[in-house]
Amino acid sequence: MFEHVIIGQYLPGSSFLHRMDARAKLIAVFSFIFIIFLMNSWAGYGMLWAGAAIIYFLSGIPFRYIRKGMFPILILIVFTFFLHALFTKEGEILISAGFFTLYKGGVEQGVFIAFRLILLVFITSLLTLTTSPIDLTDALEQLFTPLKRIGVPAHEIALMMSIAIRFIPTLLQETEKIVKAQSARGADFNKGTFQERSQAFVALLVPLFVRAFKRAEDLAFAMEARGYNGGEGRTKLRQLTWSFRDSAACTAVLIFGILLLFFRD
Known part of the structure; x- marks a missing residue:
């Protein structure tokens, strides 16, 4: 899909x-x-x-x-x-x-x-x-670096943009899994009245949001466990x-x- x-x-x-x-x-x-x-x-x-x-x-x-x-x-x-x-x-x-x-x-x-x-x-x-997502993050951060002088968090913005782009395919895969699971339980996203189709999409959106928040929480825990505290003082293994x-x-x-x-x- x-x-x-x-x-x-x-x-x-x-x-x-x-x-x-x-x-x-x-x-x-x-x-x-x-x-x-x-x-x-x-x-x-x-x-x-x-x-x-x-x-x-x-x-x-x-x-x-x-x-x-x-x-x-x-x-x-x-x-x-x-x-x-x-x-x-x-x-x-x-x-x-x-x-x-x-x-x-x-x-x-x-x-x-x-x-x-x-x-x-x-x-x-x-x-x-x-x-690659890593190179894209580093490039965005360096291009936003001059904005740090006016208080713009360049590293955090670049990281958020990179994570958002990276998780688009992941969330779409999750959506496809939920659609198949709900269809197997009798949900129909293509037929019925507007109200029936709306109810079917509610059954899609609720578990999708739950999984999205769960992934965000797992990612936050993983970053915290690895000692992530922003861009200050960080070094890079790969230099552009x-x-x-x-x-x-x-x-x-x-x-x-x-x-x-x-x-x-």
């Missing part, structure tokens, strides 16, 4: 993206996301797709994982497309039949929003698939190393973003 969700999963490898510094990957990803939201033309999105294809080939991730990652958002993409296509009244009229009118601007807007969603999920999935490869990748993304500015309408 939830086997298509790949956010939070890590696939070991030796590709270009796997060997990049996690800090460089975060900087490049956030820059690429910023570029995606700036784009508003067909030529610009065409170049974005070309850039995404290059990143995919540099990742060495099998396409089946990318396809699995796109599956959960298909309904959201289709719904968003039709929402903009039907209610955005801009440009020339493409179809007019009674009360139904379809505008060219609405279709373009729907396609652009769909492209944005696909690219966002695609890029963030590649980030988690090619970066910034290389020429990382500088070149970030520079390429920056140049790519500047070039795409010329394709804005």
Whole structure:
């Protein structure tokens, strides 16, 4: 049921993206996301797709994982497309039949929003698939380090974000187990009235929350038993190393973003 969700999963490898510094990957990803939201033309999105294809080939991730990652958002993409296509009244009229009118601007807007969603999920999935949770935590902590001067707990924020990402697949697996167990006891999540289906989902949510809190408690006890007391005075076994490869990748993304500015309408 939830086997298509790949956010939070890590696939070991030796590709270009796997060997990049996690800090460089975060900087490049956030820059690429910023570029995606700036784009508003067909030529610009065409170049974005070309850039995404290059990143995919540099990742060495099998396409089946990318396809699995796109599956959960298909309904959201289709719904968003039709929402903009039907209610955005801009440009020339493409179809007019009674009360139904379809505008060219609405279709373009729907396609652009769909492209944005696909690219966002695609890029963030590649980030988690090619970066281990430990490296991701260390990278977030170091990028947030300048905020310590104003009292922001950089280490704690990075740790919470990493744990949240790491436990997404775990909680989904727990949900699938509970769904199967409740279905074996006669619960039906797909049929019946709204009230009956709501009651069935209550039987799903209650044990899910219980297990989530139990895992959180076990994790807290384990961290306490190992002497964890925050980021102060902690040393790291593995040090992140910034290389020429990382500088070149970030520079390429920056140049790519500047070039795409010329394709804005």
